[in-house]
Amino acid sequence: MKQLHPQFGFNTLAVHAGTAPDPATGARSFPIYQTTSYVFDDADHAASLFNLQAPGFIYSRLTNPTVAALEEKLATLEGGRGGTVTSSGQAAETLALFPLMAPGMEVIVANKLYGGTINLMGKSYQKFGWNAIFVDSENPEAFRQAVTKKTRAIFIESLANPGGVVVDIESIAKVANEAGVPLVVDNTMATPFLCQPMEWGADLVVHSTTKFLSGQGNAVGGVVIDSGKFTWLENSKFPSLSTPSPEYNGLTFAETFGDLAFTMYSHAISLRDLGCSQSPMNAWITLNGIETLPLRVERHCSNGLTVAKFLEKHPSVEWVSHAGLESSPYYKLGKKYMPDGTGSVFTFGVKGGYESGLKMLESVELFSHVANIGDTRSLILHPASTTHRQLTEEQRIAAGSGPEVIRLSIGIECAEDIIADLDQALRSLG
Numbered sequence: 001m002k003q004l005h006p007q008f009g010f011n012t013l014a015v016h017a018g019t020a021p022d023p024a025t026g027a028r029s030f031p032i033y034q035t036t037s038y039v040f041d042d043a044d045h046a047a048s049l050f051n052l053q054a055p056g057f058i059y060s061r062l063t064n065p066t067v068a069a070l071e072e073k074l075a076t077l078e079g080g081r082g083g084t085v086t087s088s089g090q091a092a093e094t095l096a097l098f099p100l101m102a103p104g105m106e107v108i109v110a111n112k113l114y115g116g117t118i119n120l121m122g123k124s125y126q127k128f129g130w131n132a133i134f135v136d137s138e139n140p141e142a143f144r145q146a147v148t149k150k151t152r153a154i155f156i157e158s159l160a161n162p163g164g165v166v167v168d169i170e171s172i173a174k175v176a177n178e179a180g181v182p183l184v185v186d187n188t189m190a191t192p193f194l195c196q197p198m199e200w201g202a203d204l205v206v207h208s209t210t211k212f213l214s215g216q217g218n219a220v221g222g223v224v225i226d227s228g229k230f231t232w233l234e235n236s237k238f239p240s241l242s243t244p245s246p247e248y249n250g251l252t253f254a255e256t257f258g259d260l261a262f263t264m265y266s267h268a269i270s271l272r273d274l275g276c277s278q279s280p281m282n283a284w285i286t287l288n289g290i291e292t293l294p295l296r297v298e299r300h301c302s303n304g305l306t307v308a309k310f311l312e313k314h315p316s317v318e319w320v321s322h323a324g325l326e327s328s329p330y331y332k333l334g335k336k337y338m339p340d341g342t343g344s345v346f347t348f349g350v351k352g353g354y355e356s357g358l359k360m361l362e363s364v365e366l367f368s369h370v371a372n373i374g375d376t377r378s379l380i381l382h383p384a385s386t387t388h389r390q391l392t393e394e395q396r397i398a399a400g401s402g403p404e405v406i407r408l409s410i411g412i413e414c415a416e417d418i419i420a421d422l423d424q425a426l427r428s429l430g
């Protein structure tokens with residue numbers, strides 16, 4: 001793991017980054033600043049805030065102290081320069097692309113992705129005139145071949161949904177670099193504890209903080225983190241950042257804010273106009289969750305691998321896709337990008353196809369049948385009948401969610417209890 005801080009390691013930063021004691025009261029748990037707005041000192045102070053000439057708080061759609069603490073913690077843990085927290089992971093994806101895209105422009109997208117992302121990019125973005133070009137996530141050369149003059153970004157997941165697929169971040173980062181566009185990596189399933197995509201050349205990292213970061217299935221949220229390294233002024237592809245903004249007295253974000261340009265734009269324009277900001281309460285829940293991220297993810301990973309090994313030997317199981325299994329085609333990439341573990345979300349194929357898949361869901365007792373991952377509790381899902389239901393059969397198979405596929409998100413309970421529950425459910429299939 002990259003040394004993120006000259007003095008402190010990851011576990012220390014997970015607890016402390018962004019959350020110093022409250023200067024006003026000394027409160028040690030970071031306060032929930034449950035306010036919409038902030039009193040200006042005087043008219044000049046207000047003017048300088050609105051002109052982006054002074055840092056400070058105006059209105060919680062743009063910035064809020066509790067949300068800002070979460071932004072700092074997440075940017076630190078990813079090794080980035082700045083962060084923008086959003087109302088959900090889906091919102092984070094749109095916020096990552098908003099400064100980059102324009103009608104008629106293209107984003108090259110990996111085909112193995114969270115089902116919601118495939119819908120968002122493949123369908124809804126067409127309404128903005130943004131074109132998503134889907135390519136084989138396992139073939140960096142396919143990304144290169146898809147580059148055109150209209151390409152404005154490349155989007156991948158580090159550990160791809162619905163599970164078990166490790167993507168070759170470094171090779172795809174090279175393609176993005178040569179094309180002169182940012183690589184955006186959705187790092188939700190790996191978390192910065194297992195993988196820091198910026199270390200391998202990613203320019204922007206997005207998360208659904210709903211999952212392992214908040215960690216207990218109780219707060220929807222997202223974040224975009226910018227490495228601060230992309231040179232927006234190098235070509236003319238990104239006028240939002242490289243040309244004057246009339247609404248801010250003609251300031252040019254990339255000139256005025258340097259390596260904070262993307263993050264400043266995201267607050268001053270993207271959040272201001274799209275309004276997908278996070279509530280202080282959810283930011284506070286997520287701040288607390290992240291303090292225990294390293295402990296939880298270690299247990300998630302060890303339980304996940306134990307369960308995957310059990311399933312691999314089970315007579316009612318056709319295959320298991322977990323990058324920690326030596327049989328996995330992603331084992332080597334996993335060792336490179338996620339040496340401490342490849343997460344606890346993975347898929348397996350149950351014998352008997354669609355019908356067995358549904359029966360399995362009805363037979364488990366400890367597992368919860370929900371459309372979520374990254375909870376302390378073990379979760380189970382049949383993507384073909386739920387999250388990937390709106391896709392065509394062809395898209396479902398391409399996305400690794402065919403009729404026999406079951407997705408597990410292994411929790412932090414006792415591994416033997418998780419295994420016993422799966423075993424009785426598999427036996428009930430006959």
Ligand SMILES: *Cc1c(COP(=O)(O)O)cnc(C)c1O
Nearest residue numbers: 088089090114186188208210221
């Ligand atoms: C859940 C998820 C999202 C969407 O996040 P929400 O917080 O549900 O909006 C995006 N990407 C991945 C990989 C996810 O798992």
